[in-house]
Amino acid sequence: MREYALFLGCLIPARLPSLEAVSVKVLEKFGIGTRPMIGASCCPDPIVMKSLDYKAWLAIAARNLSIAEEMKLDILTLCSGCFSTLSKANKVLKENAKLKDEIGSFLSEINRGFSGTINVRQVAEVIREIGPEAIKQRLQRTLEQWRVATQHGCHLVRPSDVLHVDDPNRPTILDEIVSWVGAKPIEYPLKMLCCGVGIKAIDPETNLIMLREKLESIREAEANCIVTPCPFCFIQFDMGQREVNRKFKESYAFPVFYITELLGLAVGLSPEEIGLQFHTTPVKEV
Amino acid sequence: MSKEEKRVGVFICHCGKNIAGGVDINALLEHAKKLTDVVFAAENRFTCSEEGQATICDAVKEHNLNRIVVVACDPTLHSATFQRCGEKAGVDPAFTELIDIRKWTMPGSPQKVDQEQALENSKRLMEQTVKRIRLKRAIPQVEVIVEPSVLVIGGGIAGVEASLDLADKGYKVFLVERLPTIGGKMALLYKVFPTNDCAPCILAPKTAYANMHPNITLLTNSEVVDVQGHVGNFQVKVLKHPRYVDEKKCTGDGICVEKCPAKAPSEYSAGMGKRKAIYIPFPQAIPRKAAIDADHCLYFQKGICRVCEKVCPTGAVNFEQKPETMELKVGSIIAATGFEEYDPSKKKEYGYGLYPNVITQFQLARLLDIDGPTKGKLLRPSDGKEPKNIMMIQCVGSRDEKANVYCSSVCCMYALKHAQIIKEMVLHDAEIYICYIDMRTPGKGFEEYYKQTRDLGVTFIRGKPNEIMEDPKTKNLIVVVEDTLLGEPVMFEADLVVLSCAIVPSQGMKQLAEMLRIELDENGFFKEAHPKLRPVETNVRGVYICGCAQGPKDIPDAIVQAKAAASCADSELRKGKIMLPEFIVKMGKTS
Numbered sequence: 001m002r003e004y005a006l007f008l009g010c011l012i013p014a015r016l017p018s019l020e021a022v023s024v025k026v027l028e029k030f031g032i033g034t035r036p037m038i039g040a041s042c043c044p045d046p047i048v049m050k051s052l053d054y055k056a057w058l059a060i061a062a063r064n065l066s067i068a069e070e071m072k073l074d075i076l077t078l079c080s081g082c083f084s085t086l087s088k089a090n091k092v093l094k095e096n097a098k099l100k101d102e103i104g105s106f107l108s109e110i111n112r113g114f115s116g117t118i119n120v121r122q123v124a125e126v127i128r129e130i131g132p133e134a135i136k137q138r139l140q141r142t143l144e145q146w147r148v149a150t151q152h153g154c155h156l157v158r159p160s161d162v163l164h165v166d167d168p169n170r171p172t173i174l175d176e177i178v179s180w181v182g183a184k185p186i187e188y189p190l191k192m193l194c195c196g197v198g199i200k201a202i203d204p205e206t207n208l209i210m211l212r213e214k215l216e217s218i219r220e221a222e223a224n225c226i227v228t229p230c231p232f233c234f235i236q237f238d239m240g241q242r243e244v245n246r247k248f249k250e251s252y253a254f255p256v257f258y259i260t261e262l263l264g265l266a267v268g269l270s271p272e273e274i275g276l277q278f279h280t281t282p283v284k285e286v
Numbered sequence: 287m288s289k290e291e292k293r294v295g296v297f298i299c300h301c302g303k304n305i306a307g308g309v310d311i312n313a314l315l316e317h318a319k320k321l322t323d324v325v326f327a328a329e330n331r332f333t334c335s336e337e338g339q340a341t342i343c344d345a346v347k348e349h350n351l352n353r354i355v356v357v358a359c360d361p362t363l364h365s366a367t368f369q370r371c372g373e374k375a376g377v378d379p380a381f382t383e384l385i386d387i388r389k390w391t392m393p394g395s396p397q398k399v400d401q402e403q404a405l406e407n408s409k410r411l412m413e414q415t416v417k418r419i420r421l422k423r424a425i426p427q428v429e430v431i432v433e434p435s436v437l438v439i440g441g442g443i444a445g446v447e448a449s450l451d452l453a454d455k456g457y458k459v460f461l462v463e464r465l466p467t468i469g470g471k472m473a474l475l476y477k478v479f480p481t482n483d484c485a486p487c488i489l490a491p492k493t494a495y496a497n498m499h500p501n502i503t504l505l506t507n508s509e510v511v512d513v514q515g516h517v518g519n520f521q522v523k524v525l526k527h528p529r530y531v532d533e534k535k536c537t538g539d540g541i542c543v544e545k546c547p548a549k550a551p552s553e554y555s556a557g558m559g560k561r562k563a564i565y566i567p568f569p570q571a572i573p574r575k576a577a578i579d580a581d582h583c584l585y586f587q588k589g590i591c592r593v594c595e596k597v598c599p600t601g602a603v604n605f606e607q608k609p610e611t612m613e614l615k616v617g618s619i620i621a622a623t624g625f626e627e628y629d630p631s632k633k634k635e636y637g638y639g640l641y642p643n644v645i646t647q648f649q650l651a652r653l654l655d656i657d658g659p660t661k662g663k664l665l666r667p668s669d670g671k672e673p674k675n676i677m678m679i680q681c682v683g684s685r686d687e688k689a690n691v692y693c694s695s696v697c698c699m700y701a702l703k704h705a706q707i708i709k710e711m712v713l714h715d716a717e718i719y720i721c722y723i724d725m726r727t728p729g730k731g732f733e734e735y736y737k738q739t740r741d742l743g744v745t746f747i748r749g750k751p752n753e754i755m756e757d758p759k760t761k762n763l764i765v766v767v768e769d770t771l772l773g774e775p776v777m778f779e780a781d782l783v784v785l786s787c788a789i790v791p792s793q794g795m796k797q798l799a800e801m802l803r804i805e806l807d808e809n810g811f812f813k814e815a816h817p818k819l820r821p822v823e824t825n826v827r828g829v830y831i832c833g834c835a836q837g838p839k840d841i842p843d844a845i846v847q848a849k850a851a852a853s854c855a856d857s858e859l860r861k862g863k864i865m866l867p868e869f870i871v872k873m874g875k876t877s
Contacts, residue, residue, distance in 0.1 A: 160688075169634045169752075170634035170635060189755040189756060190755065192635075220758075
């Protein structure tokens with residue numbers, strides 16, 4: 001059984017704990033084990049913290065990496081932002097001896113050290129590795145009616161010199177997985193647009209304008225649900241639809257699924273086991 | 287020879303400050319004096335200067351030197367200079383060596399190291415060279431009679447030009463072309479900048495002349511499969527693929543083409559039109575002989591039809607033709623294998639291959655051509671309607687760290703050319719936008735051409751689009767670009783997007799380079815012997831390169847190189863005999 005050190009980040013434990021539960025459950029079904037990373041902190045985030053204090057950002061990321069190094073396991077992240085941060089920091093520290101020494105001296109103060117022995121994976125990548133055959137064998141439910149708008153999000157594929165999950169400009173990894181569970185991935189023009197959540201804190205208005213454009217494009221393409229591997233995109237779509245509806249007098253109600261929720265439904269977990277009752281936008285029959 | 291006393295002279299060059307600024311010359315000089323058999327060592331500001339060479343000559347005479355080591359710059363640049371200088375003073379050229387330490391000292395050199403390291407490296411290289419030159423024996427030279435013939439690989443404009451030059455000088459030329467017709471990519475350009483001449487019209491006189499020239503043997507549908515031997519005496523194997531039409535009997539009347547029931551995508555239409563399975567590639571094709579495409583021919587695929595055989599008045603069709611291997615003996619070889627257009631589907635953000643209305647400039651040239659699939663009407667692929675807003679995107683696959691870093695040098699100009707053709711001759715009211723990083727128009731008459739295009743009302747947007755989306759209903763394209771002059775992101779809706787794709791090396795160049803034993807540069811083009819001073823020679827004597835196979839260039843530059851390569855081949859072969867090291871000749875005979 002393949003085992004990973006499960007890195008949760010902040011959003012999932014704080015606001016979306018059901019995503020952790022369903023992910024662990026679903027991955028187990030495919031023989032992928034996860035072990036918690038005791039003492040892990042915020043990743044920290046790949047934009048703000050990195051811009052404010054690059055070395056502090058590296059040091060905190062290195063500390064998180066060092067926990068998994070001690071466990072002798074590769075890291076599995078459920079969040080694309082954590083994936084981006086930890087992968088980038090891992091690469092920088094593996095390649096830049098000078099920075100590695102400097103960060104190493106910070107870490108030695110807390111009796112830790114970075115040695116560069118592990119890799120960082122994102123859950124979508126790990127699911128792709130399971131492969132279509134193994135997934136099709138376990139299918140319990142037919143999702144033929146699902147017309148899925150996939151939202152890859154930014155940090156799953158960027159920075160593209162670090163993350164080689166898929167083409168950064170036109171990724172198709174989610175569409176592949178969606179088609180493996182028998183659902184239909186839908187092309188829509190604004191597929192590559194950012195969900196908008198990244199600027200929510202500084203410009204909530206633009207954030208909603210972006211989300212609204214995105215939702216409009218999804219509606220025009222006649223999709224009936226949204227799937228994403230990123231908890232930030234998830235929360236933006238799931239909760240943001242309500243805000244868009246209120247602000248622009250719209251009536252969007254696309255059910256939103258995290259990638260392991262989709263897989264969980266397909267392999268026969270009940271809606272309660274998956275935690276669909278915790279979604280803000282209610283999930284009815286798709 | 288081995289009994290003779292070895293007397294080595296070492297000459298260290300400052301190269302102005304290029305070497306002296308990066309290494310301690312005196313330390314190096316002292317080190318040289320300590321080496322075995324070194325009886326004289328000196329330093330000089332410019333060893334390659336007349337004065338520097340005189341120092342070498344004087345020292346040879348005064349100290350009775352019989353070995354010379356010059357510690358200076360790149361041997362490909364100056365070896366011959368110092369060998370000639372030594373020879374004048376009576377030293378066998380085999381015993382004059384030039385070593386390069388400048389690469390470690392010169393500002394801007396990619397291999398530059400610090401002072402200490404440079405001294406260490408230079409000492410080491412000098413020690414080894416002195417040791418080698420002490421142990422070395424002179425290589426006997428023998429006279430070789432050369433074949434007064436040349437193989438030219440590639441029948442594009444560069445290959446044709448080189449062939450004509452050499453044939454006119456009296457050499458027998460074998461012109462090998464992979465396709466059934468010569469003319470190469472130029473035949474597909476419709477018009478050429480900056481004169482807006484019709485490309486086939488200015489190409490045809492050359493290809494037609496090559497076809498009828500008594501000294502040129504055209505080998506179309508053929509590939510070079512093996513090369514042995516050395517300058518003056520290459521043995522080449524050429525595989526001629528069957529065209530299933532007897533070239534001697536075929537008159538090019540085209541009756542077979544008319545009657546052929548099978549269709550295939552046409553190369554001449556950049557995949558946008560159809561041709562028959564038996565075909566003459568384009569009206570001005572040279573040779574004007576039909577060829578059968580076995581992959582699409584009903585007889586070869588299903589065993590039926592043979593209509594062409596029945597209708598041919600001269601009985602030229604021959605389904606029994608087999609591949610044929612020919613052996614040629616030539617004195618030198620010119621590789622002019624040309625280029626290919628970068629495959630833009632690799633730049634996924636532009637949606638080429640996904641969105642029907644995203645095409646390449648090569649495809650646009652075919653659409654504009656009156657002999658093209660639309661007979662010169664500009665109709666967009668999705669619905670056959672005339673586009674009103676046309677957006678061109680420059681530098682697709684070039685000047686891009688994720689694809690090719692180099693500039694393809696012709697894309698700015700061909701985009702301007704197509705903009706002019708559309709504005710002046712095809713769709714006067716169309717709005718044309720060109721998204722560029724920098725407009726690069728450094729050629730004779732090119733800047734004027736750029737101005738003419740601006741005056742026609744073409745809009746230039748400085749910025750490289752990062753995304754193209756398709757409106758699923760209209761199939762129009764929404765192009766997202768940051769206008770870096772406005773400093774703002776802008777969105778355009780275009781009916782047609784045209785990608786100005788990079789020039790990349792053509793397929794098979796790697797195998798050919800291995801056969802010819804020549805080098806490829808970091809981008810996969812043939813590498814010249816020296817980037818500035820020997821642009822058409824290679825590391826193999828007697829093998830020359832020209833045209834886009836050496837790097838991206840426009841037609842006049844390709845012609846210049848073709849003429850240069852022909853001239854180099856002529857210089858080597860014209861005396862009828864050359865001196866070569868004995869071992870090379872022996873190896874050539876045994877292989």
